[in-house]
Amino acid sequence: AQTVTQSQPEMSVQEAETVTLSCTYDTSESNYYLFWYKQPPSRQMILVIRQEAYKQQNATENRFSVNFQKAAKSFSLKISDSQLGDTAMYFCAFILSGGGADGLTFGKGTHLIIQP
């Protein structure tokens, strides 16, 4: 079974700073997808960024970027120029490609607080 570990239960930074959220995962497979989801107090999960394991280039979406280290099974999220609206729970998630699982496996989440 695949596992996803987020070792930072909570992080707090000042507005405009850069913050990095950690995620590690465990799998013996080589083809999979990784995701970061944001969950604000409204509870609605929102996709932040997606990475395909076969792609060596790190995904980026505006202020959000990842550092994907396949050999180390690490998938960290970097948020640049953090904004108050970035305050939320952030979940790292994993799924095998090509069958074997139909649902995402999530970590326990990191509560990110952006201070004004």
Place this chain on the structure above:
Amino acid sequence: GAGVSQSPRYKVAKRGQDVALRCDPISGHVSLFWYQQALGQGPEFLTYFQNEAQLDKSGLPSDRFFAERPEGSVSTLKIQRTQQEDSAVYLCASSAGGAITEAFFGQGTRLTVV
């Protein structure tokens, strides 16, 4: 619709009561997923539909949990004889493809069993 809609937003049930949670996915989305999110935890996969076919129900915690999507659109998650450990947020998500494509989540139903 514009997004995934779940109802009710909140449900309080007495232990032993049956409950039904509804999910309206984004129109045209083939795939539909149910997740259970306990307090302070990440979501855990319950079940997956492709159109009206339930292809994976490996995450359902017991035979008290039942899900259906009879016409390939709206889905209902039913919990029979609710127990206190069933208290959680139940999230529904839909996607145009399978789980490797972007899943759009609803706001969930918070179930409290007293």
